[in-house]
Every structure is written in structure tokens, then in C-alpha cells.
Amino acid sequence: MGGVLALGWACQDLRFKVATWPPEPGRTPVVGYQEALGGPAAVAAWAVARLGGKALLISRRGRDRAGEWLEATLQAAGVVAAFTLGEATGVSAVLVAPDGERFIFPYRGRLPEEPEDDLLLWPEWVSVVLADTRWPGAAERVFERARDLGLPRVLDLDSVDEASLRLGRLASHVVASEGAAVEAGGLDHLQGLFSGAFVAVTLGEKGVVWPGGRIGALAVTPKDTTGAGDVFHGAFALALAKGMREEEALALANAVAGVYVAKGEIPDWQEALKWMQP
Template sequence: MNQSIAVIGSSNIDLIAQVAHFPQPGETIGNARYSQAYGGKGANQAVAAARAGGNVTFIASVGKDTFGQTMLTNFSKEGINTDYITQSGEEPSGTAIILVNEAGENCIAVAPGANALLSSELIDEARIAISGAEIILLQLEIPVETVAYVVGLANRLGKKVMLNPAPAQPLSDDLLKHLHYLVLNETEAALLVDHPVETTHQIEEAANKLLQKRVQTVIITLGARGAYVATRREQQMVSAYGIQPVDTTGAGDTFCGALATALSQQKKLNDAIAFANAAAALATTKLGAQPSAPTAAAIAALMKEQSFSSDEDF
């Protein structure tokens, strides 16, 4: 059974210039190589969930401009329900201006634009989609007040909420206690528990602290090491898939989208995490965030090729 997923979050256009070096104040650099890409953590996760086989509704705010229309067209091509994406004339669509030098380093300036207008009022307009969803998937590139409002509404409706707290920022215990799934990397976990999250002991300690805040399921993604999952009943490492990475951009978003899809299809938790690990691994084999999100068939093929069970020790 493939129940629906409501992804609520940001959508951007990435404006990318590859340059020989970063300009000094007042300097103009010629011969830059320019490209555009779809971005925004919410949009990345919605696309990843849809490609992984999910029935996805995306709730977002974009501008009433060319970028906004282009994004809507792209979501429709991906099979995503766009009925609850609002086009605003008050702000332009969100953009990220990215300079990449020859060493692969980047400088990024994000203009949230219409993403900042995703308010509780717009969430209320999407209440039907939220009430009909199996999983509500959120990130932190929209106002945190809106995130808190969604979590409260979902709790009243008896819905399962998955939060990816990125970009990292402090969160209240009142918000955390209503989460069914908290999916975060070591950096994001370290901010929430106020200590480094690097060693095995530190990972276990961080998961326990977050469980004590009444999060039902904590999933700490560890890149090539896999993902550590903790509930009140058990704690376990789910192994990563061995693959040669080309670009890790968007792998975390792909993990979240694929995990939401697997859970909406009623997969067991560890099986769902293994599915998400495979999706994230495949996402590192191509450039870009949304372009690298794999299909359900590709994920299944990798899992079959590298069939193994979860490991308790790591």
C-alpha cells in the first residue's frame, strides 16, 4: 500500500558560476561557466521521494515569476502534486547564488524570497493534504514558526512527522517531543545535544539524549558508515552501500525522501533505512542534488546486488 507523503519546505533555483578564483571586493572575473539547477531542501526531498516511488504532495511558496513557473513545471514532470504550492507576487522565488572555484570550494548566498512567506495561513489552506498523508516531511529552510505550527497541527491530526533539522539550528523540547522521526547528521545532532557526535559512544549518547526528549525514532546519518537508528526498544547500525562517490551534494535529502517513501509503503523501519541508504549511495554517483536522485528500480537493483543485513556493531 502506497500512502501519500506531504513534503513541506523550500524550493530554490541555484545559480552557479564556476570561476578560477573567488573575486576580491570590486573585482570582476570573466570567463565564468554558468549553469542553473533546481534546489532547496524541501524540493530536493520531494523529488527524491517521488522518484523512489512515493505518492508526493509538495507544499511550498514560490514567486509569481519565471523561476516559479519553471519549478512548478518540473514538479509536475516528476509526478508531484502541486495543488498546494502558492505563487506569491510579493517576493521572487528563492535563489541560491553559488560561486565554485577550481579547488571545488564554494561561496553561497541564499535569498529565501517566497520561501519566507510559507506561513501558518498557507498551511491551513493545505490542511486536506496534511490530514490525508501518511508521513509529513519537514526541513528548516522555511520559517521555524511555520515548522512548529505544522508539527502541532500534525500532532492534533494524529499524523507522523519526520523532521530533517537542516540547516542546523536549536529546537525546543516541545517541538521535538511531537516527532515520530528525527533524521539528522552528526553536525545537526551535535548542535541539539551540545557535544561532539563523532565516536561510537558519542553517537549512542546523542541518540539517547534525543530519545529522552521524547522523539520516537532517532536516525543519525553517518555517510559511508551508514545510519544509526535508535528507538526506546532497540538501537542499531544499518550499513551503508559500497559505492564510489562523485558528488555528495543532496545525498542527505535523497535519504530523507527515500525513507519517507519506504515508510509510507509500510516497510519495516530497518528495511526502510536500508532502502534510504541505497538511495543516498546512488545519489553520490551523479552531480547535483535533484538530478542525482535515483529511481525505485535503481535502488532495488543496488540492494539486490549488495544484499546484506544490518550490523549491530560499528
């Protein structure tokens, strides 16, 4: 079994669970606070490690306390992390409403556009490459190298700007957010844009859809939806690395994301298999 390389955004999330929504004038009581790993690629890599897979994250951080926290947190989670260093790490304030919906206020930091060349090399155990759209120049280079090596290339598509479309054309698998699919004109249009790739769309509480079918989300009460899509992408990439077919990988990822939303924790691989819907 191989592992997953995840490339893209990593940040520190400052999560505040509020007592009421929308916020009240003045002060709104906070009933829970957590410093958590954030960023699509970082959370996906964390999910891979939590599921028992090998995970390598290529990302950026600042030479600051938040960046040191980020690297230490990933290391403690079992993720191998390689960073291009800049001035300031990204930090997001995340408000989590009583129903589990989240509202994110990102500070993007001050980080270099170009990666260090040696960070675009990876160990032999990497068998699937996953990228988000937050570092497109680096993602293009990694996808091109992975294509030359014949490795699957999974894109976490959350926008349809030109840089993201270029990445989609390099990908073998495109798993888009519902918002990106709507922006692109729907699933059929996405399939037309990326005709050489396997395309699917995550729909939150409605599950996931692809040209060959649909799987409903787990019937759970959301605790916190922050990072659910990122967890989905990490689980999907690991499932491919384990040799699952795309439809099986979607079912596994759907189960992992559902358990995560309900419990606030990523299940291990065996528990995730038990939650898979037939």
C-alpha cells in the same frame, strides 16, 4: 500504499561545476552548469516522485520568473505543489568542486512567514509527513495535525535552535545532519532531547547511525553531493509510507542517496532495492 507530504523550503539552484578548488584569483573556469531544483523539502518531494511514490509539496515561492520555473519543474517531476506566494523566490548559487563537494550561497528571497490556511490541508493518500526546519511555524501546524491523525512525522533536522527543537518534540522520527548532531552534543544527547522519537544521524560518506546500529555509505565516487541529504530524507519517508521498519527505511534511503551522489540521478524503487546493503 500511501504518499508523502513534504513541507518546507524550495528554491532554484544555479550549479556551477568548477575546474579547480579552491577558486583561483580572478576567474575560475566552469566545466558544467545546471539549473536545478533546490531546498530540502522540494528535493525530498522530487525523490519521492522519482522513486514512484505520491508526493505533495507545501512551500513558498515568489511572484517571479524563478517561482514560475520552480512550479513548472516540480509539476514536470510529478510532484503536486501548493505554494504560499510572496515577493521573491529563493535562489542559491552552488559551486561544485572536482571531488563532488558543494559550497552553497543561498539568497532566501522575500517570502511570507504565515502559510495560507487551505495549504495545510492534504489529501487522504498522505500517510507520512516530512518537514525541514526552514518554515517552522507552518511545520508546527502540520506536525500537530498529523499527530492528531496518528501519522508518522519525520523531521529533517539541520540545526538545534529553539524552533527546531520544538519541531523535534512534535516529530515521531528525527533524522539529523552530522552538523546538527555535533551541535547538540552527539547522538545520545539527541536521543535524550527527543526521547519519544526514533532518532538517526546522516554522516555523509560515513553512512548513517542510529542508537541500534550503523550502515556504511555505498562505496562510490562522488559526482555531486548537492541535495544528497534531502534525497535521503525523501526516500526514508517514502519507505515508511510503504510499511518498512525504521532500520529498513534507513538502508533504503542510504542506498538511494549513494546512487544519487554517484550518478547525479535518483534511482527508481526497484534499482534502489538492489543497492540496499544487508
